[in-house]
Amino acid sequence: MQATFRIWRSKAAEGGGFVDYPTEVSEGMVVLDAVHQIQADQAPDLACRWNCKAGKCGSCSAEINGRPKLMCMTRLNTLDLTQPVTVEPMRTFPLMKDLVTDVSWNFRVKPTIKKFTPRKPDAADGTWRMAQRDADRVQEFRKCIECFLCQDVCHVLRDHDKHDEFIGPRFFTYSAALEMHPLDSADRLRDLKDTHGIGYCNITKCCTKVCPEHIHITDNAIIPLKERVVDRFYDPVTRLLRVFSGGRAT
Amino acid sequence: MQVIPVTTIHRGFGTTSRRDAWWATPLAVFVGLSAFVVYATWAAFQGEHYTYGPYLSPFYSPELFGDSPHAWFGPKPAAWPGWVPFSPALFILPFPGLFRFTCYYYRGAYYKAFWADPPSCAVGEPRKSYRGENSFPLVLQNAHRFFMWVALVFIVFLAYDVWLALWFTNPATGAKEFGIGVGTLILAVNVCLLAGYTWGCHVLRHVVGGRKDEVSKSPVCDMAYACVSGLNGRHQLFAWMSLFSVMSSDLYVRLCSMGILTDLRLL
Numbered sequence: 394m395q396a397t398f399r400i401w402r403s404k405a406a407e408g409g410g411f412v413d414y415p416t417e418v419s420e421g422m423v424v425l426d427a428v429h430q431i432q433a434d435q436a437p438d439l440a441c442r443w444n445c446k447a448g449k450c451g452s453c454s455a456e457i458n459g460r461p462k463l464m465c466m467t468r469l470n471t472l473d474l475t476q477p478v479t480v481e482p483m484r485t486f487p488l489m490k491d492l493v494t495d496v497s498w499n500f501r502v503k504p505t506i507k508k509f510t511p512r513k514p515d516a517a518d519g520t521w522r523m524a525q526r527d528a529d530r531v532q533e534f535r536k537c538i539e540c541f542l543c544q545d546v547c548h549v550l551r552d553h554d555k556h557d558e559f560i561g562p563r564f565f566t567y568s569a570a571l572e573m574h575p576l577d578s579a580d581r582l583r584d585l586k587d588t589h590g591i592g593y594c595n596i597t598k599c600c601t602k603v604c605p606e607h608i609h610i611t612d613n614a615i616i617p618l619k620e621r622v623v624d625r626f627y628d629p630v631t632r633l634l635r636v637f638s639g640g641r642a643t
Numbered sequence: 644m645q646v647i648p649v650t651t652i653h654r655g656f657g658t659t660s661r662r663d664a665w666w667a668t669p670l671a672v673f674v675g676l677s678a679f680v681v682y683a684t685w686a687a688f689q690g691e692h693y694t695y696g697p698y699l700s701p702f703y704s705p706e707l708f709g710d711s712p713h714a715w716f717g718p719k720p721a722a723w724p725g726w727v728p729f730s731p732a733l734f735i736l737p738f739p740g741l742f743r744f745t746c747y748y749y750r751g752a753y754y755k756a757f758w759a760d761p762p763s764c765a766v767g768e769p770r771k772s773y774r775g776e777n778s779f780p781l782v783l784q785n786a787h788r789f790f791m792w793v794a795l796v797f798i799v800f801l802a803y804d805v806w807l808a809l810w811f812t813n814p815a816t817g818a819k820e821f822g823i824g825v826g827t828l829i830l831a832v833n834v835c836l837l838a839g840y841t842w843g844c845h846v847l848r849h850v851v852g853g854r855k856d857e858v859s860k861s862p863v864c865d866m867a868y869a870c871v872s873g874l875n876g877r878h879q880l881f882a883w884m885s886l887f888s889v890m891s892s893d894l895y896v897r898l899c900s901m902g903i904l905t906d907l908r909l910l
Binding site for chain 1: 659660661662663747748750751754755760761764765767768771772773774775776777778781782785788845846848849853854856857858859860865875876878
């Protein structure tokens with residue numbers, strides 16, 4: 394069977410455009426297989442980032458028929474092959490070439506989040522004790538493969554270009570993994586409110602929908618962090634209770 | 644290597660490469676929420692046909708002031724200005740209304756459906772400027788927790804209404820006797836769905852355990868957190884089912900009161 398792949402090709406001078414590549418496809422193929430076949434047969438200069446082909450490295454993120462997905466995890470039998478399948482680079486990040494984007498902004502954001510700061514050891518031998526259930530809650534966030542599809546689909550970055558004021562769903566998940574960790578003692582709430590822009594999130598859940606690891610980004614990471622920020626900065630009752638209990642007022 | 648800024652080729656409002664019917668869900672949300680708001684506003688201002696026998700419409704519960712036997716403090720206050728329309732529902736509806744308006748699920752849904760911010764995932768937006776919930780007025784959405792406490796109390800009132808809906812007045816003797824009518828079942832299902840929605844609230848999840856890093860150290864919080872988390876996973880489902888049930892309950896009581904429907908006694 395033959396299918397047509399409409400792939401974004403960049404041209405440094407003009408910006409870029411779609412080019413149609415008809416190619417043979419067979420049962421069991423994924424979009425990345427087709428792209429590799431096109432590279433081998435028709436377009437050896439087609440740039441495409443990939444690595445594991447197993448949905449674990451997060452390298453082959455792209456927009457397939459307009460939806461942010463991993464190319465290696467998008468089976469062709471889930472697509473309508475009677476029409477050309479569009480394959481585009483992630484729109485939120487600067488394009489380097491064809492399907493490859495420059496995601497280094499994410500690597501600059503990560504160091505701005507306070508590192509894991511364990512409390513004093515629980516035992517004299519310098520070890521800690523924590524319940525499995527408490528560890529399970531943050532374990533979900535550690536499934537992230539940093540494919541940055543959530544960053545790509547988030548309209549605060551994608552449509553409003555708030556890269557300087559908003560760290561995006563990937564790093565709210567990372568912050569949640571640290572902030573909710575049973576051993577961690579650092580306080581990231583003011584950063585989340587003032588410099589990381591959690592207030593910009595308007596809970597559209599697009600990040601959750603595109604996550605290939607099925608992390609409940611909005612419900613389990615962003616909203617719980619938003620509520621902790623509300624506790625600290627917006628709720629006069631909890632602020633008053635903290636004053637009376639000798640805790641931090643702001 | 645030269646980097647081409649893809650953001651400069653962003654598309655306009657509604658443009659996308661998506662092939663699916665991305666507009667269907669926001670359209671359904673727009674129609675569903677609009678229909679509810681129009682009906683609830685109309686029903687709230689009617690001020691009549693909100694009780695039938697032992698049944699009280701959830702839009703009017705608790706009835707603080709009113710002419711029905713359900714009223715807690717008797718008829719409309721004498722000091723009520725004549726030019727202000729009176730309906731017992733006007734004392735009640737703002738609280739569950741604001742609870743839903745500030746709900747995390749509904750926020751995400753109506754930002755898309757009514758404000759196109761965004762219209763759907765990976766679909767172009769109509770505006771370039773964006774302030775989100777960072778500043779006024781949307782920063783006020785953080786008041787959701789206060790409406791949640793009121794909504795929890797309302798569940799108790801509505802459950803009490805179901806209890807009252809089990810006691811019918813015998814027309815011959817005037818005595819109260821136990822019974823179950825279709826209306827009783829409708830009100831019971833309604834309070835169950837409303838409880839499923841309210842008890843699955845994200846704020847409640849935070850209050851009972853989510854705020855703690857080591858929730859397992861408090862067994863009561865641990866159990867409550869697990870229960871609320873279970874309901875929270877179906878928050879969207881309960882949000883819509885309870886919205887439909889509360890509207891249906893009012894409609895049923897209203898139609899029975901108007902004589903259009905006959906309430907069947909099952910027991």
